[in-house]
Amino acid sequence: MELESKSHCDEQHPHQAEDTSRKHMQNSKLSAGIKKDIEKLYEAVPQLVNVFKIKEKIGEGTFSSVYLATAQLQTGCEEKMALKHLIPTSHPLRIAAELQCLTVAGGQDNVMGVKYCFRKNDHVVIVMPYLEHESFLDILNSLSFEEVKEYMFNLFKALRRIHHFGIVHRDVKPSNFLYNRRLKQYALVDFGLAQGIPDTKIELLKTVHSEGQQDSVHHSAQRSVFGERNFNIYCSTYQENSNTKLIRQSKMIDLSSRKLVTKKKITSTKAVSNGVGRKAASGCPSNLTCDCYATDRVCSVCLSRCQQVAPRAGTPGFRAPEVLTKCPTQTTAIDMWSAGIVFLSLLSGRYPFYKASDDLTALAQIMTVRGSRETIQAAKTFGKSVLCTQVVPAQNLRTLCEKLRGTNSSCNRSQGDMPSKSGDDSALPVEVDKQCAPETLRKEIQHLKSCQEGDGASEIKATDMKGWDQVPDEAYDLLDKLLDLNPATRITAKDALLHPFFKDMSV
Template sequence: MMETVLKSHYDEQHPHQAEDFHGKHEQNSKLSAGIKKDIEKLYEAVPQLVNVFKIKEKIGEGTFSSVYLATAQLQTGYEEKMALKHLIPTSHPLRIAAELQCLTVAGGQDNVMGVKYCFRKNDHVVIVMPYLEHESFLDILNSLSFEEVREYMFNLFKALRRIHHFGIVHRDVKPSNFLYNRQLKEYALVDFGLAQGTPDTKIELLKTASSEDEQEDSIHHSVQRSVFGERNFNVYSSTYQENSSTKLIKQSKMIDVSSRKLVTKKKIISTKTVSNGAARKAVSGCPSNLTCDCYATDKVCSVCLSRCQQVAPRAGTPGFRAPEVLTKCPTQTTAIDMWSAGIVFLSLLSGRYPFYKASDDLTALAQIMTVRGSRETIQAAKTFGKSVLCTQVVPAQNLRTLCEKLRGTNSSCKRSQGEVLSKSLNDSALPVAVDKQCAPETLGKQTQHLKSFQEGDGALEMKATDMKGWDQVPDEAYDLLDKLLDLNPATRITAKEALLHPFFKDMRL
């Protein structure tokens, strides 16, 4: 038996924090037979836990781990609530060690979760962290005041500034990984299971772990992950891996994309994204003398279909991935976390979550175009070595107009400007290809949620007496949002810069 106990830098404790809530985790809560069995198995796998923790219930389950609520008997006689994260035995040891190092080095301050202990037996590892009672993002989204949103984003940037200072790229920033206790105004960035290091990272183990991830990302990206009990509402069933887009690769004949039936009846915009230079070169599987004859057309030929796919990091959650991730840019920086933070801010300002909901990266890129513009996307892609072709110009939307229309806080959105917005999003079904064929019949389904935004389902009808500051959102908010959703990662605002933005001018660092 091997046991490891790691002390963290996190000394602050909040023994009172979970006592004032709704009795959600009472000791006598009824557990399902399945959860009871899981708890028993955990005790058997890591018997060191038996004499230290009393596991109450399972509060989260994802692809790589399960999270349990437990209490620890302190010497003072008080029972402190803690979160036990049980990593699946198949997790790579180096990845586990890297996650622990992120928590111990960067965690424990500036809204980054710390670690208290770590137990291990054989290939079972349990990380013990402080427990933070938190609200579900979806449950509170439309009840948050504008000032609460401002505080939320300020604290998220503090956490990102902290980890980016240590050269940590989180790679999975989203609401369910940023715990929020609304009553106590406490926050915690969690789950560093997918983190990578920058070239100058101060986390030694990330330097090695990052190379391992590139081989695993293509397998893990489509599986639902949730942390600390909140389901990931943004995940759409990724069945596209089994659909005709996979089967098409096996065909040798020319495939005419434009002839395939689309679910949507709106105008089709065909977009193709390829690596600069790679589009003209045949690779293994094709004779070198074969040239591509589908370039800039609505067809994908057998030469293109047989090419090797570019390998690049592509972790994260659908809907939150930056353009450089979606287009398989091999060089990815802390800027991808800032894009994800921008999507969170977009959801908060618009009152819609998830804002983007795509089953694959190709559709996700198309959806980004409907908001940020096709020309802008094409131009930005050139800066990181990608060539994007689009047969129709899709204009960029005004972010204030978009958010106010979705939230229903400004009657001016109903005028002609709003009509242009509605038409643009409704008419945009964008078949996209990133070094591979994409089945267009799946794309119409994925853009339906954008259409529903404009058709008014669930649109908020706010009373003038209950606007909570949403009728006075300053221009600085949308200026910051624009800088977060900069399509060019090289010029995208950093966490340190965001904290100094005029939007937060009266808030203390």
């Protein structure tokens, strides 16, 4: 067994022969660990023993693990299956809601379905069809423009399907949209973070939605169960006592304004931490107006406000502006924004396109592409005030993507600079103000410029263009509509499929 493993290692990495023995030892330890996990799964859910032969673990996350298994059919053939084992600490309601999403909406239009479900005590295993798929990062720069077009078309079909049932996926990204390039097969997976809109057809999501609104700031680092590492924010669905909620809300006060670090700010934060600030704020008359707007301090009026809690589930870099600013009313439009980020990565050849450590940095990154004035104006439409210390113009999406990809389209048509939204810039009364610090914004602008000036971008030979020299304006028009900062006017999955970009494809 050791010799076979070593041979396989050498075959995959011939240029790293000197590290073979070290890697072999690591692989042996990994295999032993996986073997132990498989044995534990058989013990936890003994019904699996007579039905499935578990081959290997193909993904591991905070709340679940996924295994590749084969099932012996009556015809004598073996069929590959994916077994998703939900860990016992997952809330029963969340598990049931995920299962209902798969059974009701799954199995059609590129949405993963479910074949069986096994349960023993608090262990649940969901059995799904297995789709062999490629890593998005590995194939990103080898995809032809036509393949990208087909990829996005099939993603919109999946989103149209789940949105029809009132399901908000909340974690749309490449690693959750499996893609078999050879067979041209697709599957939207992982509904563990899904929520429902008010009139959702998934009954269990109605309960998850109402409870999730009460406490959605609990978060933990998580890896996608289908292999690609990411950091998800999990919306807790269980009831908590008031003391726990108060502790978490106090943390949010520090988090929402931590970028503005000055002596005054530090003093103000300490006052909140030791309770003095809260005591003074609680007695603050309601008719007083804020006097710290656009300054580097937090006044007692702002400290007395109830901190707004809103769902923040999703992966950093894919969260919509309304999620970053904690808008309490979130719709299927957040999935369309995430799809827009996927499209932006495909057109620019950069993945991940955005990578931020916190929500304020993420908002600053969005501004560097979509413009500060546009972001501020859009935030007003959903009752939020965003303060930016400098004006950042919106980028031309075609120019941006072509610079990053290293191509020059032969199409001379250009959509020009992105139009700014009209209206005055006076702030509306809001519950939470967000301010992007000058240093944060400066760094993001500089990073974007360095990327455009050649940070890894290279000219592609004309013979290898694969259609990237003929990208039509319709592609960037659709991208613009997907990255609409206003969720109310952002394009829907249904309308995206009818966009002129897909005029030669049948819905």
